Amino acid sequence: MDLNNQHIIKTSKLSIGYTSKKKVNTIAKNLNIELGKGKLICLLGKNGIGKSTLLRTLTKVQPALSGEIFINNTNLKSLNNVELAKSLSLVLTEHLPESNLSVYELVALGRQPYTNWVGNLSETDLKFIDTAFEQTNTKHLINAKYYELSDGQLQKVLIARALAQNTGIIILDEPTAHLDIHHTIETFALLKKLAKDFHKTIIVSTHEVNLALQLADILWLMTPSNFMADTTENLIENDSLYHLFESDLISFNKTLKQFTLSNSY
Amino acid sequence: MVSPTKSYRNTFLILLGVLLLIFIINISLGSVYIPLKQLFLAFIDGDVKKESWKSILLNYRLPKAITAIIVGSGLSISGLLMQTLFRNPLAGPYVLGISSGASLGVAILILGASFFGGTMAGFAFSSWGHAIAASIGAFLVLSAVMLAAIKVRNTMSILIIGLMFGSLTASVISVLAYFSSANQLQQYLFWSFGSLGNLSWNEILVLLIIFVIGMTFVIFIIKPLNSLLLGENYAKSMGVNVKRTRNLTLISTSLLTGVITAFSGPIAFIGLAVPHLTKLLFSTSNHKILVPAVAISGAIIMLICDSIAQLPTSEYTLPINAITSLFGAPIIIWLLVRKRKITY
Numbered sequence: 001m002d003l004n005n006q007h008i009i010k011t012s013k014l015s016i017g018y019t020s021k022k023k024v025n026t027i028a029k030n031l032n033i034e035l036g037k038g039k040l041i042c043l044l045g046k047n048g049i050g051k052s053t054l055l056r057t058l059t060k061v062q063p064a065l066s067g068e069i070f071i072n073n074t075n076l077k078s079l080n081n082v083e084l085a086k087s088l089s090l091v092l093t094e095h096l097p098e099s100n101l102s103v104y105e106l107v108a109l110g111r112q113p114y115t116n117w118v119g120n121l122s123e124t125d126l127k128f129i130d131t132a133f134e135q136t137n138t139k140h141l142i143n144a145k146y147y148e149l150s151d152g153q154l155q156k157v158l159i160a161r162a163l164a165q166n167t168g169i170i171i172l173d174e175p176t177a178h179l180d181i182h183h184t185i186e187t188f189a190l191l192k193k194l195a196k197d198f199h200k201t202i203i204v205s206t207h208e209v210n211l212a213l214q215l216a217d218i219l220w221l222m223t224p225s226n227f228m229a230d231t232t233e234n235l236i237e238n239d240s241l242y243h244l245f246e247s248d249l250i251s252f253n254k255t256l257k258q259f260t261l262s263n264s265y
Numbered sequence: 266m267v268s269p270t271k272s273y274r275n276t277f278l279i280l281l282g283v284l285l286l287i288f289i290i291n292i293s294l295g296s297v298y299i300p301l302k303q304l305f306l307a308f309i310d311g312d313v314k315k316e317s318w319k320s321i322l323l324n325y326r327l328p329k330a331i332t333a334i335i336v337g338s339g340l341s342i343s344g345l346l347m348q349t350l351f352r353n354p355l356a357g358p359y360v361l362g363i364s365s366g367a368s369l370g371v372a373i374l375i376l377g378a379s380f381f382g383g384t385m386a387g388f389a390f391s392s393w394g395h396a397i398a399a400s401i402g403a404f405l406v407l408s409a410v411m412l413a414a415i416k417v418r419n420t421m422s423i424l425i426i427g428l429m430f431g432s433l434t435a436s437v438i439s440v441l442a443y444f445s446s447a448n449q450l451q452q453y454l455f456w457s458f459g460s461l462g463n464l465s466w467n468e469i470l471v472l473l474i475i476f477v478i479g480m481t482f483v484i485f486i487i488k489p490l491n492s493l494l495l496g497e498n499y500a501k502s503m504g505v506n507v508k509r510t511r512n513l514t515l516i517s518t519s520l521l522t523g524v525i526t527a528f529s530g531p532i533a534f535i536g537l538a539v540p541h542l543t544k545l546l547f548s549t550s551n552h553k554i555l556v557p558a559v560a561i562s563g564a565i566i567m568l569i570c571d572s573i574a575q576l577p578t579s580e581y582t583l584p585i586n587a588i589t590s591l592f593g594a595p596i597i598i599w600l601l602v603r604k605r606k607i608t609y
Binding site for chain 2: 059061081082083084085086088089090092094096097098099100101102105106109110112113115117118119165
């Protein structure tokens with residue numbers, strides 16, 4: 001039990017996928033994940049491999065086909081919406097609906113699981129919101145409307161919202177999909193800092209494989225036949241990365257520890 | 266420490282002042298001229314020069330003004346809720362066919378009364394009968410549009426689906442009309458023009474009770490509506506029970522639109538235009554501010570529309586729908602042209 005206590009997320013024999021009218025479409029099965037505190041995890045895999053399905057299952061948006069998920073040693077099934085919202089927050093890729101929300105109001109919404117029935121912010125709430133702005137270095141933006149922000153700024157503000165929610169786990173679905181290389185690196189650096197300095201467990205699905213190889217503590221690799229979760233060094237050592245993209249165009253270079261264009265290209 | 270949220274106290278005080286002013290102007294206007302002093306006297310101790318003036322004020326103008334306030338507030342709040350729920354700046358009770366649904370309920374009651382016979386006919390002409398039939402009609406259409414909206418995410422498609430439901434109910438009503446007597450038809454036709462007057466104090470009580478019930482639901486969904494501003498997935502991740510919020514929104518909107526339509530007929534554009542004007546004035550999306558602000562603004566605008574409809578100094582009264590459309594449609598066009606991107 002002492003060992004288990006350190007697992008902020010744990011799955012046992014987890015199968016993920018969809019059920020539609022009698023037909024079961026399994027995307028991955030027998031996933032046994034064990035995650036500790038303060039780690040940056042990058043989830044890598046080709047388009048359509050099921051990264052989102054895995055994240056959706058872990059966040060209770062869709063049910064698991066079989067197996068169990070434990071968040072802080074509590075079975076996900078027995079957590080209600082508000083309890084889950086206090087241990088796990090999200091940053092999504094989808095566009096926000098149009099509204100007049102200011103940056104401050106948007107980040108303050110992160111306090112919803114804690115506020116009273118009409119949503120009044122207490123002193124504690126204000127403190128957490130303030131800290132979230134500090135951690136993401138976005139204090140100068142608070143009076144702007146969110147639609148006035150650049151994509152890079154908006155991403156930081158959305159991360160601030162997740163931080164205001166004060167959860168041990170933050171899950172991000174392709175947070176850098178719309179960003180240039182500068183803001184992509186900035187975002188990953190921020191996530192790394194949050195994991196390292198503030199002991200958040202951060203799970204990021206991303207296509208930035210080379211950046212992930214340099215920054216992630218743990219990689220989750222999804223291939224059609226397999227799911228691997230291990231430290232970056234171990235995965236490089238046991239040649240697992242070769243199978244990530246089974247393509248003639250791209251290959252893994254073990255000495256550079258990077259993916260490169262294949263010679264055959 | 267950063268400033269969390271702006272205080273809107275002054276704006277609210279001004280709005281309330283305007284509401285009071287318009288209310289007084291509204292009841293001082295009409296085909297019979299009543300001096301302002303006599304107007305106040307009538308409410309203070311009832312010692313008025315002419316008994317007829319008192320009767321006009323208490324039995325005609327005051328009920329009409331109160332009806333205007335409830336109708337304006339209720340429809341505007343319905344519009345606000347729908348715009349947030351459907352994530353659609355052009356949603357409103359009239360546009361989405363909800364008012365048509367309420368009309369259908371009333372049409373079945375009035376035009377179909379002969380089919381139901383004796384006891385039902387008595388119920389059909391009672392004020393509760395109208396209110397309940399209209400609310401059920403509104404609820405059915407709103408649920409149907411909501412079901413469609415879950416499948417179809419596209420803003421335009423939802424509006425067109427709402428429009429189609431409007432046409433569907435209109436065609437059912439024409440079939441009913443075809444088989445109705447001239448008397449029933451006339452009764453229905455006058456109702457459908459929309460009117461704020463002619464409500465007895467008893468009917469106003471029914472209107473008020475259901476209005477208060479509807480608004481109570483609204484107060485309880487202020488917080489989840491705010492998280493829905495970020496979309497359903499974010500709302501869920503912040504612990505919001507989206508299904509429950511959606512159901513409560515549907516119920517309160519149906520009650521408000523239903524009962525209002527039952528008593529004042531289908532009234533256009535108030536539900537769509539007022540929330541936008543309010544958002545322009547307050548520049549916020551926070552429902553804690555918007556709900557009271559929209560309610561007050563709706564009351565003000567409806568009172569203004571009603572004052573215009575009376576054609577001051579003339580003995581004619583225009584249909585209220587003509588005025589609200591005249592006021593609402595240009596505002597929507599202006600908003601679309603001016604900002605291109607209207608927010609909700």
